[in-house]
Structures are given as C-alpha cells and as structure tokens.
Amino acid sequence: MTVRNLDKLFKPASIALIGASRKPGTVGAVVARNLFQAGFDGPVMPVNPTERSVEGVLTYKTVDSLPITPDLAVICTPPASVPATIEALGKRGTKAAIVMTSGMTAEQTQAMLDAAKPYVMRVLGPNSLGAMVPGRGLNASFGPVAPKKGDVALVAQSSMVVTSIADWATSRGIGFSHLVSLGDRGDVDFGDLLDYLASDVTVRAILLYIESISHARKFMSAARSAARQKPIIVIKAGRSDEAQEAAASHTGALAVSDAVYDAVFRRAGILRVNDLAELFDAAGTLGTGVPIVGDRLAILTNGGGMGVMATDKLIHAGGRLASLSPETQAAITAALGALPGGAARGNPILVGADASPKRYADALNALMQDTSNDAVLVLHCPSALTDSAAIAQAVTDTVLANKSRRHPVLTSWIGDGSAADARQLFAANRIPTYDGPSNAVRAFLHLVRYRRSQDLLMQTPPSVADEFQPDGITVKRIIARAIAEKRDWLSEYEAKRVLAAYGVPVVDTRVAETPEEAAAAARLIGGPIALKILSHDITHKSDVGGVALGLSSPEEVRAAADAMLDRVREHAPDARIEGFTVQEMAVRPDAYELIVGMTENELFGPVLLFGEGGIGVEVVEDCALALPPLNMRLATDLMSRTRIWKQLQGYRSRAAVDLDAVALTLNKVSQLIVDFPEIAELDINPLLADADGVLALDARIKVATPALSGAKRLAIRPYPKALEDRITIKDGRQFFVRPILPEDEPLVHHLVENQTAEDLRLRFFAPLKRLSHQAAARLTQIDYDREMGLIAVGPDPETGTTIMYGVVRITADPDNLRAEYAVMVRSDMKGQGLGYILMNKILDYARSRGIKEVYGEVLRENTNMLNMCRALGFVRRENMDEPGVVEVRIELGGGLAAE
Structure with a gap:
C-alpha cells in the first residue's frame, strides 16, 4: 500500500x-x-x-x-x-x-x-x-458533466457509474471533492485511494463502487483506518443468487462469496448499500452533513397515509418511532391548535391537510428541541389547500434557525412538478430531501447503520471469560499425519480431538473397527449411545444411513452397527469403511442446535460462520459470517446477526443460553484457524448450547497444505504472539511485554490515572486529566499490519491485579517507510530503564518490518525523553514552526517485512 x-x-x-x-x-x-x-x-x-x-x-x-x-x-x-x-x-x-x-x-x-x-x-x-x-x-x-465542488469523494471501477452519479448530483446541487475512475487498477487501487482520501481535509465522506477487490489485507487495513476518520459507503456490484460450487461441508455451502463481502465491509466499518438508487440517496444525505446519532425517528406529515407508509418502512427495516416527551406533545398540541383528533399528538404527527407554513414550522421547532428523537422526517403531500413552496420555505427557515443544535431533519415532498421548487430549495440549503417517504426512511437508516458500525469500532470488548491454553502439539501431530496420508478430511474422532485440544467441550467419543468393538465401547461409556459410521469418503453420514441415535444397550449397538454396514454399503458402495464412532448421547432437552464453521474464501482467506444448526441447516439458512481473528465483542456481534439470537436469550419457560460460552467457543475456533493454516474447512454441527454451556456433538475438519504460510492468508493480521517476552528492569522486577489488545483499554485508563500532571503534559503537549473512551480505544484497537503497540504488564503490589506499567507504539505511514513513535511509563517507574527497554523492542520490530525511519516530536523541556533518544541513536532537529518542540529521528537499516 x-x-x-x-x-x-x-x-x-x-x-x-x-x-x-x-x-x-x-x-x-x-x-x-x-x-x-x-x-x-x-x-x-x-x-x-x-x-x-x-x-x-x-x-x-x-x-x-x-x-x-x-x-x-x-x-x-x-x-x-x-x-x-x-x-x-x-x-x-x-x-x-x-x-x-x-x-x-x-x-x-x-x-x-x-x-x-x-x-x-x-x-x-x-x-x-x-x-x-x-x-x-x-x-x-x-466525462460529460463538470461536477460541482463539495466534500464527498467518489471512487469507482466503472466509468459509467462515475458519469451517472456526477450527472445526478449536479442536477441536485450536490458537489464532490474527488471523482476517480479506477479502470483496470494496474497500479492505483481502492486501498491506495482510501489511505489518501482519509488524510485529505477537504474530504468529509467517501463513496465506493466496487466490482472486485484485488488485495484483501491492503484493502482491509486502509478501509479500517479510513472508516475511523470519516464515513465510507459502498455499493458492491455482482451480487449473485448462485451459491459456490457444491461444497463438502455445510459451512462451504452457506458461505457464498457475496455474504463474505457483507462480513468484510461490516468488519471494516463501511456501510453497504444494495444498488445505485440507494447510493444516490446515501450520497445526497452525506452531501448535506446530517449528523445521525440514533435510530429514533419523529415523522411530521400532512398526509396520514404517507405517515403510515414511512412508519411501516421504518419498523420493518429495524428503526424505531420516537416516543415524544410530554413537554413536546404539549408544544405540538399548542402549535397545531384545534385540529380533529383531540389534544394528544402521537408519532407520526399529523398536521392536517390544510396545514399552513406556520403550523409546520411551529411543530418542527418543537420536535427539534426534543432530545427524545434522533431525527425528524418532514413529509408533505400535494394539496389544493396549501402552498407547497411556502411550507418548504418555512421548514428551511426553521432548520436554519436551529442550526446550532445540529438536530437532523430530512424531508420528502411528494409529487413531481409541485415539489420541484421545494426540492431545489432544500438542496440549496443542504437539507436532505427524497422523492418518497420510503427513500427518506431508507436514507435515515443508512446513517443509523453507519453510526452503529462506528460504535462497534470504538467499543471496548470484554476480556475473555475463561482463558485457555491450547494444546498445539496434539493438533499439529493429527494434522501432519492426515496430510502425510494424503487425506483431505480428518475423521470425526480426530476432529473432536483437535477441538478438545483448543478447549471446546466435546462428547466422549471412541473408535471401534467392528460391531463387536462398538458394543464393548458402549459398555464402557454407559447410558444412551449415538453410533456413527467412520469413513473418510463419506461427508454427510446421515445421508447414507450412517447415524443411529438413542441406543440403550451394547447389544442394541452391535445390532445397529451390523444394520448400518448394510445400509452404507448399499448407498455408498465405493466408500472405504474404517469402522464406527461410539459416543455418549447428550441428554440436554432444552439445548439449541447451533453451527460453528469456517471455510476459505479465495480472496479474503478464512471466514467464520455461526448460525442455527442441525440437519436442516442449509434449508434454514440462518447464519452470519465474520473474518478472524475474533474477540468476545466481535463474537457476540456475529451471534447477534442471526435470527436464532433472540431465542438464545431465553423466552417463556426456556432459560437463556450461556452466551459467553458460545462466544468463547467462537474465539477458540478463531484462534485454531489462526494458528493452523492447514485447516481449510471446519464444521461443528450441531453445537449444543444451553444454560450450562456448550457441547460439540459432531465435527468435520478438512486439511491441506496451505498456499500461504502463517498469518499471510488472513485478511486481518492477527495478534502477533511471537512478540511476547519477559523483561527485567534495574531493580530486579520482571514484567510481561506483549502486543496491546482492544481489551486493554481499562489498563490504559489506569496508567494515565497514575501519571503526574507534569508527565501527562510532557507526553500529550497539553494539560490532561483523563483520556476519553474514543482516545483510549484508538490506542488499543490497532491494526497490527500498520501499527504496533507493546505494553509491559505485571501485578499491582497492593491488589495483585494485572496493571500496565508502560506502553510504546509506532504508527507507520501507508508506504511503510516512516513510523512515528510514542512511549509512556508510569511516573513511579522513572529511572528503572523500562522506557529504554520498550523503545529498543519497538525499534527492533520496526527494523523487522522494513521501516526505514522512526521519528517523534518531543517538548524541548522533556530532557529525560531527549536523553533517552540520544542514547538510542536518535538525532534531533529543531522545529522552526514550533520553537518549543524538537523532532527526533533515527535511521533504521530495515529488513524483510515480518509477518
């Protein structure tokens, strides 16, 4: 990039x-x-x-x-x-x-x-x-049209999309900062332009028209960085109703490519729209700078039917009607006067077919003063009793009079000729306007979704509820054996051993070669038994009669095994039969059947799947996708995007599922996929989940020699565990140094709280009492592909809890040539060499990434920092623009970029 x-x-x-x-x-x-x-x-x-x-x-x-x-x-x-x-x-x-x-x-x-x-x-x-x-x-x-000046950038692969949007926008008075046609993307691509436009102060929002992406990680890094700074809206062409070629696992069949793009854009914090009409509406809304903060909409209209249509669209698409405060209802009642229907004015607010400009203005003013709604949609239907243009002027005047409140107002003047002047007036005053109520509501919800994606980017995930120590040696041995034997799929028994090695609970499962051995295994397990055929050639065992459930005795198991062999030989005569798996029947009557899976996408690498499981999983099609690596917050978000999510939270007499256990299982599978690139496909189906936790009943894992080694196959660079280390400072105390995690935000706040006011001023160049959530989240939620933060943690001598004693970070430019550093240690740790150790480590890391120069700005009076930089080999240069600030920099040899 x-x-x-x-x-x-x-x-x-x-x-x-x-x-x-x-x-x-x-x-x-x-x-x-x-x-x-x-x-x-x-x-x-x-x-x-x-x-x-x-x-x-x-x-x-x-x-x-x-x-x-x-x-x-x-x-x-x-x-x-x-x-x-x-x-x-x-x-x-x-x-x-x-x-x-x-x-x-x-x-x-x-x-x-x-x-x-x-x-x-x-x-x-x-x-x-x-x-x-x-x-x-x-x-x-x-292009045939000269676009107007604005602050929205458009980047598209299609030349005709650029010309169409330019023509549409110009007629509506909407301008652009940049319009770029990428063409065949020989050199400059989406990632390059996202990086460039994100840092351009003339750009407030970015629109993308994408047909394909060529460099997954480059795009993800640039998009995640840009989306933190300004809105990005994308239309992805090429949606298809055709699934991928027949896949061997349920996950492979469900994870079609277009759904993967949905997961990609969501992870990047980008708002996706479905077609050009939506993109036009979104462009119009962004072009007016409407600041949406929530999903509660107030609707003001002179037509009851239009108000009902807007309400239906809002509720169906997941928005909410605002509940007006009593004070606002009273103000609206006073504004509307003696209209039929009594004094109570609900939402939508009907102003009457003969509504005057003043009636509209007074009601709108009351709604704009009300904090119980997040935006107001003003609708107007043509009427012989009213002056459409005069009402539009009154609405415009009211919005401008309340401009300092920045309360979002959207408009929709229904009709054609009678609405043209009103639409031009709204466009001239940067008030969003739409042809119909459905389009207006859709545009409102676009921005609601965007705001939610930004909130998701800035939320601090909880710590993993139950840290686990995976047994990687066992997994490596099982996978290596399968690859050496040129087997594509692990046996069910092997797959469950892999899951168990990563802390996923599995049922007691044993392997038997003959019906007699199956009966003996059943006798050892005891209780109801599930018997399944064991064959590397059979993908879905139930399709060939290879599953028998609820067997109550060893004799019944042996008889079922004999019958199963006959059925399987009839339905799959060419399959090699290795024997049977014998497992205890899990008796969990209130458990839900879920599916957790993973498949490889050609461009974005591993993709994780979660949803409702069972034998009808491909018919139900209740699933959601996400890119690894996950954390508890991302796992919960993945779960929340399925229909079964509401059921999992409990209803009537059915207890809620242990959602943390499900999220933790997703995290464990995510880590397994990150650690072993040989895993090409994975299914846990069903994964039973209830109030007591989770239990994997069946599992399938496909293995292959990976085309890309290690983390290179992932679209998002995972946590770099190789950077973990133990260090000792001058007084003999030892600390654990590791890369920073999003979950570390509380540790950052604690570190800042234990700094002296003077140290904070020297570090942040201004007096500071505490970091905001947004600032702390930005420090902890980093992209390891272009940033790195290392923290030194250890026990608090008073409480024994883990706290942060120091942190160092570098942020590289998109060219990976220069990186800016920042370092901070606790005020009571001065003189112990912790800052020096952390700086050496981050410089070593910068060299391994091929970075040529590390630089920073230091207050001239910060002599401790300047002395440390001199000892590390930095050179200083006076800053002529800011006399109180010194720039320090060090040239690095650079090397091969580390993964």
Whole structure:
C-alpha cells in the first residue's frame, strides 16, 4: 500500500495531455475541452505530433519537447504506445499518469507498470475515465458533466457509474471533492485511494463502487483506518443468487462469496448499500452533513397515509418511532391548535391537510428541541389547500434557525412538478430531501447503520471469560499425519480431538473397527449411545444411513452397527469403511442446535460462520459470517446477526443460553484457524448450547497444505504472539511485554490515572486529566499490519491485579517507510530503564518490518525523553514552526517485512 506521489495525481501544478485531439467525439478532444474549461490554475500542455493546436493552445510533438516536466500526464493514445510513453515521462520526472487507453493486453499493461516502477510514477488505469477534483479546477476526464465542488469523494471501477452519479448530483446541487475512475487498477487501487482520501481535509465522506477487490489485507487495513476518520459507503456490484460450487461441508455451502463481502465491509466499518438508487440517496444525505446519532425517528406529515407508509418502512427495516416527551406533545398540541383528533399528538404527527407554513414550522421547532428523537422526517403531500413552496420555505427557515443544535431533519415532498421548487430549495440549503417517504426512511437508516458500525469500532470488548491454553502439539501431530496420508478430511474422532485440544467441550467419543468393538465401547461409556459410521469418503453420514441415535444397550449397538454396514454399503458402495464412532448421547432437552464453521474464501482467506444448526441447516439458512481473528465483542456481534439470537436469550419457560460460552467457543475456533493454516474447512454441527454451556456433538475438519504460510492468508493480521517476552528492569522486577489488545483499554485508563500532571503534559503537549473512551480505544484497537503497540504488564503490589506499567507504539505511514513513535511509563517507574527497554523492542520490530525511519516530536523541556533518544541513536532537529518542540529521528537499516 502506498500514497507516494498521489498528490501529483490530484494536486498537480502542471499537466500534459498525450493524445490531445481536435477531432470531435474523440477521447482526446473531450479530455482537452474538460481540462481547459475546468479552471485549472497551471499550464496544460497538449501533445500531438500532427495537430498544430488544440483548444487554441499550441501543441508539442513529443514528451521530450515539452518545455517543463509535467506533474501529471493524461494519456489517451493507442495501447501499443502506452509503455514507451510512460518510459519517456518517467525519464522527464513525471510522477503521476492517468491512462485512459482501453483494450490493453495483459502484456502491455505489465510493460506499462514496469516502465513506471523505476521512477515511482503512479498510474491510474488503464481504461480509466479519469479523475476530477472540482475544488482545484481539475477535470482530467472525458466525462460529460463538470461536477460541482463539495466534500464527498467518489471512487469507482466503472466509468459509467462515475458519469451517472456526477450527472445526478449536479442536477441536485450536490458537489464532490474527488471523482476517480479506477479502470483496470494496474497500479492505483481502492486501498491506495482510501489511505489518501482519509488524510485529505477537504474530504468529509467517501463513496465506493466496487466490482472486485484485488488485495484483501491492503484493502482491509486502509478501509479500517479510513472508516475511523470519516464515513465510507459502498455499493458492491455482482451480487449473485448462485451459491459456490457444491461444497463438502455445510459451512462451504452457506458461505457464498457475496455474504463474505457483507462480513468484510461490516468488519471494516463501511456501510453497504444494495444498488445505485440507494447510493444516490446515501450520497445526497452525506452531501448535506446530517449528523445521525440514533435510530429514533419523529415523522411530521400532512398526509396520514404517507405517515403510515414511512412508519411501516421504518419498523420493518429495524428503526424505531420516537416516543415524544410530554413537554413536546404539549408544544405540538399548542402549535397545531384545534385540529380533529383531540389534544394528544402521537408519532407520526399529523398536521392536517390544510396545514399552513406556520403550523409546520411551529411543530418542527418543537420536535427539534426534543432530545427524545434522533431525527425528524418532514413529509408533505400535494394539496389544493396549501402552498407547497411556502411550507418548504418555512421548514428551511426553521432548520436554519436551529442550526446550532445540529438536530437532523430530512424531508420528502411528494409529487413531481409541485415539489420541484421545494426540492431545489432544500438542496440549496443542504437539507436532505427524497422523492418518497420510503427513500427518506431508507436514507435515515443508512446513517443509523453507519453510526452503529462506528460504535462497534470504538467499543471496548470484554476480556475473555475463561482463558485457555491450547494444546498445539496434539493438533499439529493429527494434522501432519492426515496430510502425510494424503487425506483431505480428518475423521470425526480426530476432529473432536483437535477441538478438545483448543478447549471446546466435546462428547466422549471412541473408535471401534467392528460391531463387536462398538458394543464393548458402549459398555464402557454407559447410558444412551449415538453410533456413527467412520469413513473418510463419506461427508454427510446421515445421508447414507450412517447415524443411529438413542441406543440403550451394547447389544442394541452391535445390532445397529451390523444394520448400518448394510445400509452404507448399499448407498455408498465405493466408500472405504474404517469402522464406527461410539459416543455418549447428550441428554440436554432444552439445548439449541447451533453451527460453528469456517471455510476459505479465495480472496479474503478464512471466514467464520455461526448460525442455527442441525440437519436442516442449509434449508434454514440462518447464519452470519465474520473474518478472524475474533474477540468476545466481535463474537457476540456475529451471534447477534442471526435470527436464532433472540431465542438464545431465553423466552417463556426456556432459560437463556450461556452466551459467553458460545462466544468463547467462537474465539477458540478463531484462534485454531489462526494458528493452523492447514485447516481449510471446519464444521461443528450441531453445537449444543444451553444454560450450562456448550457441547460439540459432531465435527468435520478438512486439511491441506496451505498456499500461504502463517498469518499471510488472513485478511486481518492477527495478534502477533511471537512478540511476547519477559523483561527485567534495574531493580530486579520482571514484567510481561506483549502486543496491546482492544481489551486493554481499562489498563490504559489506569496508567494515565497514575501519571503526574507534569508527565501527562510532557507526553500529550497539553494539560490532561483523563483520556476519553474514543482516545483510549484508538490506542488499543490497532491494526497490527500498520501499527504496533507493546505494553509491559505485571501485578499491582497492593491488589495483585494485572496493571500496565508502560506502553510504546509506532504508527507507520501507508508506504511503510516512516513510523512515528510514542512511549509512556508510569511516573513511579522513572529511572528503572523500562522506557529504554520498550523503545529498543519497538525499534527492533520496526527494523523487522522494513521501516526505514522512526521519528517523534518531543517538548524541548522533556530532557529525560531527549536523553533517552540520544542514547538510542536518535538525532534531533529543531522545529522552526514550533520553537518549543524538537523532532527526533533515527535511521533504521530495515529488513524483510515480518509477518
């Protein structure tokens, strides 16, 4: 991932148009017109060997004949000429190019990239519509519409999506900070642009139109970082009703690719919409800057039917009608006067078919003062008794008068001609407006979902309720044996041993080769018995009569085994039978049957599944997906996205399930998948769950030699356990050093609370009493792929509880070239060398990641920090802009990036 030289793409001082033309209807002519008419403040140099001038500007015959080196080159020449053109531009020193040329072969595209690489030239395209930055007068595109200036960025793979949205937005007065067509993504891709746009102060929100993603971890890291800073809305094209090719496990059949994208976007904190109509509405809402904080909606309307439609849409989609406070009801009653229906004014609030502008304004004003609703939707239906435009003006005036309250107001003026003036008025004043009540409610819920995703990103997960020590040696031995024997699937017995090694409760299961051995095993287990066929060739045992339940005696087990052999040989004559598994029947009448599984996605790697289990799992299709690694909060969120979730919390006389036990099982499976890349597919079905915990009745695990080793196959880099260590400070005390976790937020607060006011001022450059939840969450919920935090923990001498004594962190730029450090130790730990040890460790880590330089800013009066930096080899540089601040930096040798 890199943002290097992207500033030359979006903020060029000069531009060369290679392939400029005067021929009407050609790309070269349209781009030339757009470039010269957009108001770009800098030279635009057309290059064409046969034309004398383009758009009244003299042309240049070749790149070499240009009078100055262009920051940006726009190329619209035939495919075969592009690589040589890029080479010539690179030699001149050009750092960015937009390649609009279509029809390039894979070989030509690679030659283009090879030509650009030595010069670190960034290439947008090929097959790109171009890029537009209205605020800088840059329209390097062949789009038909010049978009207005705004603060929403659009990045799309499809050129026609860019032109369609630009046309739609311009007619509604909505502007953009950037519009970018990625084309075939030879170089610049979604991850690069998310990183760039996230740091651009002119961008308030980002819209994405995605057909495919090429670099999963790069995208996830960039998206998670950007989503913490500004809203991201995505439409993912290519939804399909076709499942993946027939999969051997239930999980493989359920985890279709589009559902994986849902999980990806949710984990990244991105709001997904389904089609262009929704994207248009979302773009319009974002373009007005509406700050949604909750899901309680108040509806104000002159048409009862429209109010009912809006309510139905709201409730069906998971929103809530606001319950108005008594004071607000009284104010609305006073505003509406003697209308039919009595004094009580519920929600929706019906203002009457003859509602005057003042009646609308007074009722809206009361709702905007009320904290019991999170937003107000104002509806208006055409009526011969009212002046639609005058009411729109009254609503606008009321919103502007309450602007300081930042209370969200959305509008929908129903109709066509009669509503046109009102919609233009709302758009001009940045008040969201929609064609119908359903669209308005949908847009409101878009922002509610986005707000929830942001809350999820910032929540502190609880600590794991029951820490477990997995037996990795046993798992490694079982998997290695299966791979050596060239078996794709572990036996049920082996699979359960793997789960048990990671702390997942399993039923007592034994292996028998013959019916007689099965009877003997049943005698040892005692009680009701479940008998299952054991064969690596049989995927679903019940489909071939390979399961018998509720067997009450050894004799019954032997008879069932004989009968089972006959059935299986009839239904699966080619299957190799190894014998039987004999297991105790779990008698848990109130337990729910769940499924926990994992499958490999070609792009995003392992994907975890949770849902309602049993033999009808693929018919019920009640499941949700998530990317590993998980924690308790993410596991609970995964569970909450299924229909069975409400049942698990108990109802009537049925007790609630031990939800922590289920979440912990998901965490254990997640850790198993992270630790063993050889696991290609996994099913626990059913997983019984009740008030007493969980129990795995059946399990299947597919193994294979992984294409990618270790954590490289994961879209999100997992907890780097290899960085754990023990250290000893000067006074002999020992501490455990490990990477920081999201669950460590309470430890961060405790550390800050035990700092002196002066130490906090020196660390944060300002007086500070405590960290906010958002600030502490940002410190603990890090992306290990581009950040690292190491903490030193140990027992509190007074209470014995684990506390944090010091923390050090680095945050790398998207290019992984430079990283900024920060370090803090408890005030009572000064002089013990803890800060020095932590700094050495983070510098060693930075070297292993290939980072070239680590830097930081230190207050000039912080002599302890400056002395430590000098001892570590940092050099200092005076900060001319801030005389009280010193910049310190150290050059690192760098090395191979560690995984």
